[in-house]
Amino acid sequence: MTSSVILALAVFGASAVEMVEALTIVLAAGISRGWRSALEGAAVAALVLAVLVAAVGVPLVHLIPLDVLRVVIGGMLLVLGLNWLRKAILRASGHKALHDEDAIYRTTVSSLSTPAGTTKSRDAVGFTVAFKGVFLEGLEVVMIVLTLGSSSRHLALAAVSAAAAVVVVGVVGTIVGRQLSEVPENAMKMVVGIMLTSFGVFWVAEGAGVRWPGSDLFLLALVGLFAATTAGAIRWMRAVLPAAVEQPR
Amino acid sequence: MNETADKRRSGVVSRSIVAFGRFWWEFLVGDTPELFVATLIVIGLAIALHRHTIVAVVVVLAAVVGCLGLSTWRGRKRLK
Numbered sequence: 275m276t277s278s279v280i281l282a283l284a285v286f287g288a289s290a291v292e293m294v295e296a297l298t299i300v301l302a303a304g305i306s307r308g309w310r311s312a313l314e315g316a317a318v319a320a321l322v323l324a325v326l327v328a329a330v331g332v333p334l335v336h337l338i339p340l341d342v343l344r345v346v347i348g349g350m351l352l353v354l355g356l357n358w359l360r361k362a363i364l365r366a367s368g369h370k371a372l373h374d375e376d377a378i379y380r381t382t383v384s385s386l387s388t389p390a391g392t393t394k395s396r397d398a399v400g401f402t403v404a405f406k407g408v409f410l411e412g413l414e415v416v417m418i419v420l421t422l423g424s425s426s427r428h429l430a431l432a433a434v435s436a437a438a439a440v441v442v443v444g445v446v447g448t449i450v451g452r453q454l455s456e457v458p459e460n461a462m463k464m465v466v467g468i469m470l471t472s473f474g475v476f477w478v479a480e481g482a483g484v485r486w487p488g489s490d491l492f493l494l495a496l497v498g499l500f501a502a503t504t505a506g507a508i509r510w511m512r513a514v515l516p517a518a519v520e521q522p523r
Numbered sequence: 524m525n526e527t528a529d530k531r532r533s534g535v536v537s538r539s540i541v542a543f544g545r546f547w548w549e550f551l552v553g554d555t556p557e558l559f560v561a562t563l564i565v566i567g568l569a570i571a572l573h574r575h576t577i578v579a580v581v582v583v584l585a586a587v588v589g590c591l592g593l594s595t596w597r598g599r600k601r602l603k
Contacts, residue, residue: 345566352562352587353551360555360595369599417550471587478566479583483573486580496584503588507595515599 277490280497281422282435284469288418289439291462292411297447299407307400315404320440323412327419327433334424344481347421348474354417355470359504362464367511372460418470425477464504472496557597561590 296316304312334343364370415436423432476486476493486492552559565586572579 345569349562349566350551352565353558356558356561356587356591356594357553357555359591360558360598363595364598413546471591474562475565475583475587478562479569479573479579482566482569484569484579484583485576487576499584499588503591507592511595511599 277426277493278428278431280469280493281426281428281473282431284466284473285418285422285432285435286439287462287466287469289415289436290443291459291466292415293440293443294447294459296408296411297443299411300404301447303400303404303407307397307403311397311400312404315401315406316408318401319405319408319412322409323416324433326416327429331420331424331429331433334420340425340427341481341483344425344477346481347425348477348479348481350417350474351421351425351470352474352478354414354421355467355472355474358463358467359471359500362460362467363504363507363511365460366464366508367515369511369515422470422473425473468497468500468504471500555594555598557594558590561586561594565590 300312300316303315361370365372419429419432419436423429426432472493476496480486488495565583568586569579569583572582
């Protein structure tokens with residue numbers, strides 16, 4: 275139960291972060307090249323990603339022994355989670371620039387702007403840009419859904435959490451329009467990084483035969499440990515090392 | 524005619540294999556190879572110590588926290 279809740283939150287958070295980035299590109303493509311092509315590109319990419327989850331995820335769950343799956347997939351989650359945490363610490367302590375959705379939006383719009391901007395007919399460039407944006411950002415979501423879902427045997431829960439994040443970000447993004455830069459992306463990425471790292475360590479060790487004290491409940495201790503480590507690392511880097519990067523806002 | 528089609532097909536296949544390999548390289552190694560190596564070490568430690576629960580838990584967690592600290596430190600140095 276505990277691990278299912280953390281799993282759903284981790285997948286939802288990770289998907290939301292990636293979808294904010296994808297939505298920025300779709301909005302830019304829609305405004306500069308026309309909505310029809312941008313939305314079609316985004317929809318086709320989402321469909322391809324869903325097929326990928328079903329095609330790879332279902333055999334993973336049914337054919338590979340659970341312990342092997344947990345070591346391999348826990349390892350992938352650990353690499354991904356540590357990477358997200360590392361970036362989040364560097365950004366929060368001022369040693370790496372924050373992800374700037376406004377800058378991405380401006381760059382994409384200026385690179386796409388042509389007289390065809392407001393046409394209602396199909397536009398190959400708008401379609402391709404929206405497709406690539408959703409597909410490339412979504413691939414990381416697919417990896418997270420597959421890894422978390424197959425290791426815990428909750429592939430459907432992971433897929434539903436990701437789909438819910440896509441819907442929520444899509445609806446909120448449509449309402450707030452270009453205010454996506456207000457989303458506290460680094461904080462979200464940090465929380466998800468903590469969860470992915472926790473799951474990664476938990477499954478690597480469990481797959482290798484280590485029995486965690488308290489079983490699934492130990493996941494909460496891992497989340498607490500990595501949250502404290504992250505907070506300590508940010509405070510330490512802010513105090514000891516002068517910030518090297520000017521933040522966009 | 525058939526030769527040209529065969530060549531084109533093998534070109535597509537080899538490009539797909541290279542793209543697939545590049546995706547996994549970027550995903551697992553990218554610009555932080557130390558995290559990939561650290562993960563392999565953590566897996567090795569977990570397998571080696573799995574019969575000693577407390578030792579395994581302490582060593583594995585210390586290794587992960589240590590690797591995160593080292594990699595973050597290395598990232599700060601590169602950005603300077």
